[in-house]
Amino acid sequence: MAKNNHKSPASKVNKTPLATSPKQEVKASNVMNPSSESATMGWVEKITKGFVPYIIIAILGLAIYSNTFNAQFALDDDIVICKNEYVLQGMQGIPDIFSKDLFDSFYKQMNTTAQLAGGRYRPLSVATFAIEQELIGKMVLPESIVNMSNDDQRRLATNSFLDNYLKTNWDENKNGVGEPAEDTNQDGLYNDKDTRVKGFGMRHFNNVLFYILAVSILFVFLSTIVFKQNKLLALIISLLFLAHPIHTEVVANVKSRDEIFSLMFMLLTLIGAHKYQSKPSLKVLLLVCVSFLCAMFSKEYGATLLILVPLSLYLFTSKEQSLSPDSIDMKKYLPVFVGLIVTFGIYYFIRSGIVIGKSNVQDTELMNNPYLLADETQKLATKLFIFLKYLITQIFPHPLSSDYGYNSIPYKNFSNPLVWLSILLLIGLIVGGWVALKKKSWMAFAIAFYMLTILLVTNLIFNVGATMGERLVFHASLGYCMVLGFGIVWISNKLNNKTLIMVITLPILLLYSIKTYSRNFAWHSDITLALTDVETMPESISLNGNAASRNIDLSELPRNKTQENEYVRKSIQYGLKAVKLHPGFVNGFLNLGIAYAKLQQLDSAKICWDKAFKMYPSHPSKKLYYDLLADSYYRVGFNLGGQQKWSEGKSYLQLAVDINPSNARYWYDLGGFAYNAQDYAKAKEAWAKAYQLNPADTAIQKVQGILK
Numbered sequence: 001m002a003k004n005n006h007k008s009p010a011s012k013v014n015k016t017p018l019a020t021s022p023k024q025e026v027k028a029s030n031v032m033n034p035s036s037e038s039a040t041m042g043w044v045e046k047i048t049k050g051f052v053p054y055i056i057i058a059i060l061g062l063a064i065y066s067n068t069f070n071a072q073f074a075l076d077d078d079i080v081i082c083k084n085e086y087v088l089q090g091m092q093g094i095p096d097i098f099s100k101d102l103f104d105s106f107y108k109q110m111n112t113t114a115q116l117a118g119g120r121y122r123p124l125s126v127a128t129f130a131i132e133q134e135l136i137g138k139m140v141l142p143e144s145i146v147n148m149s150n151d152d153q154r155r156l157a158t159n160s161f162l163d164n165y166l167k168t169n170w171d172e173n174k175n176g177v178g179e180p181a182e183d184t185n186q187d188g189l190y191n192d193k194d195t196r197v198k199g200f201g202m203r204h205f206n207n208v209l210f211y212i213l214a215v216s217i218l219f220v221f222l223s224t225i226v227f228k229q230n231k232l233l234a235l236i237i238s239l240l241f242l243a244h245p246i247h248t249e250v251v252a253n254v255k256s257r258d259e260i261f262s263l264m265f266m267l268l269t270l271i272g273a274h275k276y277q278s279k280p281s282l283k284v285l286l287l288v289c290v291s292f293l294c295a296m297f298s299k300e301y302g303a304t305l306l307i308l309v310p311l312s313l314y315l316f317t318s319k320e321q322s323l324s325p326d327s328i329d330m331k332k333y334l335p336v337f338v339g340l341i342v343t344f345g346i347y348y349f350i351r352s353g354i355v356i357g358k359s360n361v362q363d364t365e366l367m368n369n370p371y372l373l374a375d376e377t378q379k380l381a382t383k384l385f386i387f388l389k390y391l392i393t394q395i396f397p398h399p400l401s402s403d404y405g406y407n408s409i410p411y412k413n414f415s416n417p418l419v420w421l422s423i424l425l426l427i428g429l430i431v432g433g434w435v436a437l438k439k440k441s442w443m444a445f446a447i448a449f450y451m452l453t454i455l456l457v458t459n460l461i462f463n464v465g466a467t468m469g470e471r472l473v474f475h476a477s478l479g480y481c482m483v484l485g486f487g488i489v490w491i492s493n494k495l496n497n498k499t500l501i502m503v504i505t506l507p508i509l510l511l512y513s514i515k516t517y518s519r520n521f522a523w524h525s526d527i528t529l530a531l532t533d534v535e536t537m538p539e540s541i542s543l544n545g546n547a548a549s550r551n552i553d554l555s556e557l558p559r560n561k562t563q564e565n566e567y568v569r570k571s572i573q574y575g576l577k578a579v580k581l582h583p584g585f586v587n588g589f590l591n592l593g594i595a596y597a598k599l600q601q602l603d604s605a606k607i608c609w610d611k612a613f614k615m616y617p618s619h620p621s622k623k624l625y626y627d628l629l630a631d632s633y634y635r636v637g638f639n640l641g642g643q644q645k646w647s648e649g650k651s652y653l654q655l656a657v658d659i660n661p662s663n664a665r666y667w668y669d670l671g672g673f674a675y676n677a678q679d680y681a682k683a684k685e686a687w688a689k690a691y692q693l694n695p696a697d698t699a700i701q702k703v704q705g706i707l708k
Contacts (some may be wrong), residue, residue, distance in 0.1 A: 002048045002486060010412050018673070019274045020630070021343075023212060034408070035336065039348070040268055044232050044498075045383045046224070046236075047230035047232075047235065048117055048235055049231075050231050051195060052221055052612065053223075053231070053235050053238070054216050054258040054391050055284065056235070057215050057216050057219065057238060057239065057242060057262075057346060058212050058216075058240070059222060060210065060242055060243065060513070061208060061211060061212040061241060061242055062212070062214065062318075063249055063512070063513070063517075064243060064404070064513045064517050064520075065208045065211070065252070065515045065516070065520065066224070066244075067517060067521065068204045068207070068252045068520050068523065069201055069204050069205050069208075069209065070201055070204075070208055070524075070570075071200065071204050071520070071523060071524045071525065072185055072197045072200050072202055072524065072525040072526075073196060073251065073254070073372070073525070073526065074252075074402075074523050074524075074525055074526050074529045075253055075254055075255070075402055076253070076255045076526075076528065077200075077254050078196065078255060078526070079103065079106040080102065080103075080106075080126065080129070080255045081104075081126075081129050081203070081254060081255060082166075082196035083105070083106070083109065083162070083166065083196070084106070085105045085139070085141075085158055085162055086104075086105055086126075086128075086130065087126060087129045087133055088103075088133055088138060088139040088165070089130070089132055089133075089139055089141065090131070090133045090134035090138030090139075090141070090481070091130055091131060091138075092138070092140075093106045093130050093133075094127050094130050094131075096122045096158050096658045097123045097127050097130060098123045098127065099354060099530070100354060101119045101120060101121060101124050101354060101355045102118070102121060102126065103115070103120060104117075104121035106158065107622060108155050108544055109159050109162070110346065111618040111619065111620050112618065112621060114330060114355075115365070115465075116368060116465050116594045117462070117463060118200050118355065118462070119351075119354070119355025120355065121297075121355045122258045122297070122298060122299050123297055123352055124261055124294055124297040124298045125257040125261050125298060126258075128257065128496045129203070129254075129257075130207075130640040132199065132202060132203055133199070133608065134477045135199070135202070135393035136171075136198055136199030136202070137160070137198070139169075140164050141158065141161060142161070143510055144157075145157045145158055150428065151608070157606060159620070161246075163188070164193040164629070165195070165241055166195050166196065167191065167192045167194075167195075169195040169198075170182050170184065170190055170191065170194035170195045170198075171190070172455045176289060178190030182194060183196040184197045185525075186556035187557050188557055188559055189556070189558070190698075198616055199310065200254070200543075203254045204252070204254060205226070206275055207252075207254050207257055208251060210257060210260045210261070210264070211242075211247075211250070211251050211260050212242075213264065214267070214696045215238050215241060215242045216238075217264055217267045217268060218237075218241060218263075218267055218478070219234055219235060219238040219269075221239055221267045221270055221271050222234035222238060222269060222482075222597040223235070224271070224274075225270070225271065225274050225312070225316050225317060226442050226445065226446075226482075227442070230489075231498045232489070232501070233485055233486065233489050234362055234465070235295070236488060236489065236501070237481050237484075237485035237486075238483050238487040239242070239505075239509055240464070240481040240484055240505075240508065240509070240512070241478060241481040243509050243512035243513045243516060244477055244481065244516070245396055245398070245400060245512055245514055245515040245516045245519055246393060246398040246470050246473060246474075246475070246477055247470075247474060248400065248470070248516055248519040248520055248523065249400075249469070249471045249523070250470075250471050250474045251404060252523035253360075253402075253471070253523060254517075254519050256351065256474075257473045258298050258299045259298075259299060259471055259474045259475070260297035261294070261295075261299070262295055262299035262301050262302060262334055263301075263474065263478070264473065265270075265291050265295035265298055265302065266289075266290070266295045266301065266305055266308075266401055266475075268291040268294075268295075268304055269291040269295055269302075269305050269309065270305070270308065270309060270312050272284060272288035272291055273288055273309045273312065273313060273336050274289060274312070274313065274316065274317075276335075276336055277313055277332075277333065277336075279587070280335070285335055285336065285339055288336060288339060288340070289340070289342075289343045289553050292305055292339075292343050292344070293343050293347060294605060295299060295349040295579075296343075296344070297347070301453055301456065302704040303344065304449075304452040304456075304556060305340065305367075305679065306340055306341070306344060307448065307452060308353035308448065308449060308452065308635065309311040309336065309337075309340060310337065311338075311437075311444065311445060311448055312445060313333065314440070314456065315344040315441070315442060315445050316445075317440070322622070326630060333359075340535065348501030352695065361522060365584075366406055366407075366467045366541070366582050366584065366585075366648045367405070367541065367582070367585070369463060369465070370405050370406040370466065370467045371383075371411075371459065371463075371467075372406075372520040373406075373411075373492040375428045377413060377414065378411040378413055379411075381411075381412040381416065381419045382409070382411050382412045382414050382416050382467075383458055383459045383460050384412075384419050384422045384423055384426070384460075384667075385409075385412045385416070385418055385419050385422050386409070386458050386459070386467060387422050387425065387426055387454070387458050387460075387466050388419075388425055389409070389481070390421035390473050390476070391425065391704055392481045393470070393473070394477055395480075397512075398515065399539075400470060400522075400532050400536070401470075401520055401533045401537045401543070402470075402522075402529055402609035403469075403521075403533060403540050403544075404466070404467045404468045404469060404537065404671075405466060405467055405540055405542050406414060406467065406539070406540075406541055406581070406582070407539045407540070407581055407585070408467070408537040408539050408540040408543070409467050409468070410539075423700050427469070429447055429450070430451070431447060432447060432502065433447035433509050435453065442482075442522075446478075446479040446482040446483055448479075448485075449475070449476070449477045449479045449481060450479025450480055451476075451477075451481060453476045454473060454476035455475070457469070457472035457476075458468045477497060478601055482645070487502055488501060488505055488508075489503045491504065494500075496622050497523060526546070526550060526553075527550045529545045530543060530546035530550040531547055531550060531551075534546070534574065539572070539581065541578050541581045541582045541585060541588075543575045544574045544575070544578035544588075545574070545575070545578040545585060545591065547570075547571075547574040548571045548572070548573075548574035548575035548588065548591040548592070548595070549571070549587070549591050550596075551567045551568070551570045551571035551574065552567070552568065552591060552594055552595060553597070554567045555567035555568050555571070555598065564598075564673065565599065567597050568598050568599055569595075569599075571591065571592075571595040572592060572595045572596070572599075574590040574701065575588055575589075575591050575595060576592065576662050577590075579592065580600070583614060586612050586615050586616045586619070587612075589590075589608045589611045589615075589620075590608070590609065590625070591607065591613045592604075592608040592623065593605040593606075593608035593612065593629075594607040594625075595626065596608060597629065598633070600636070601627060601630050602633055602636070602655075603630075604627060606629055606659075607625065609625050609629065610678070613625075626659050626660065627659075627660055628654045629659055629661070630655075630657075630659035630660035630666070631656070631660075633652045633655040633656040633659065634652070634653060634666055634669070636652045637649040637650070637653040637669075638653075638655065638656075640652065641669075641672075641676075646673050646674075646675075646676040646677040649673050650674055650677050650679070650682075652671065653670040654668055654670060656666060656670075656691075657686075661689075662693060663691075663693075664690045664693035664694035664697060664700065665690075666685070667686045667689045667693065668687065668690040668697070668699065668700050668703070669685040669688035670682075671683045671686030671690060671703065672684040672703075673684075674686060675706075675707075679685045680707055685708060687703045687704060687706075688704075691704055
């Protein structure tokens, strides 16, 4: 090893090896031996000392995510936050948030049962949404609804109250007139979207702050435990993680705060466990258990701590404090392990009493089971390929998409060389992890963190309801960034040029930051996200369906009045592709029906809605859609009457009463048209039906004696 004669404090710090194990000291110091230039060590000390690293993290984090502060809601934000009755009740809804499945409110509104096997229980982040709602303005359910004893009646009453709240709460001064200040999303309309958008700027700002906090805690973990003798490496890894574009979904999509909380509390648990290792106390032990419980309440990834905590204690302790059975009294660590196991038992007991254990819906619905149409060989081959796809997307995060569902990633088979490359990668990581573990290298932790978290989302262990997702690789990307950061430092040390560290790191950070900042624009709203990503993943059922719906939204904006039909036709184009990819896609047929209705192609609209409601007969909007269709038929018929085309108009009015036979006005006018068309039998029948439905209507009363 080359000698270093400098005696500056910075030199002393940086001549210590990466690995903390004495067995690796000589070898590791060859990699991390400091530069001979005191000036180089001076800038290293400056940017890694005191509060400076946290200031750098905060500035970079705020800079690259500043364009999310004026963003609206997108994707699952709507059902987890905007329309979640428990969130909208503010702090009053927190007990329900902690005692119900994540999608309980959504399932009740949609008149359906659980859609995802195993359920979803992530109350901690949702509770913060409720706290924010308390500041934004909460929805207060009337006591008459709260005190209902019948569950079905309370559900229906709540849904009705919620629907009215969303439609009317935009009117802040309650004068019934839309005013510029009440157009929260600046689309020229005054409706429920203004209610749902309200306060989202604060939610986005908080998401960025939580993300910065999580990365700051990551730096603490890396700089005080993993690479405690090389804070520069710890800072580089933290900044690479902070800026990585694959994290845009987690930060820019408020609902994904559960991912941020999960990582944050996992890191706090690891830090706490090491704190207990150095200074055992009941207070620290309780903090470890609370952090672990918060990690579990954030997302299921927390369960990996049952392996990661012992592994971390084994790897990152000195020889005198090593977890090796022949060198330590294991009783010292027993309280930590027992505390974690007991805490996990408490969590599991709470969760098992709340969420649905099984759901056959997921197994039979392509949107929640993207492998439904694959044979067993294709399923396994595709899942293995996804393991490689995740790594490729981390290495080269372009293009990015909010959805990778069927059929954006076609099924693979074992004749595909990429599948075998993925298998080799998987084997290589397992073998590499084992070798690193035997050498007591930090690399074992990086690989374990990567493998334990990514295997949970590749569908190899259980069906997660998606082929892949950028938010799902959030945790695993920490392992990748650790290896990437180390590689940068290793190259510079091999070339004996410490300034090369920043020469390599800064361009990567710049490219990451530019990509992240630009990608944030896609997450501005449901409209921008759907129309951006459908171009990236044109074979995705979900994205085509979303693009169809969003084009309908665009057609209704006042500024697009002259282009209304153009947007509707685009909607039909995307909708037809969606139902072609998935003939059982209910939302696809619903959107197509709306588009056809807007073009007055009412028969086509009826065909689409008939298909949708045959597949989903309990859909809560079924009556709304059919009432809309009946009214459209009625208006067409009524207009034909204005041209004295009584027979043609009568046929449209007949279609209206066929769809909505409880509308007395339809029957009354049908009788009038039939009478003018000299179909007196039909006129008598129609007027009699009108009188039966509304005998108090004076106009209906007057025609009863005309035909005897």
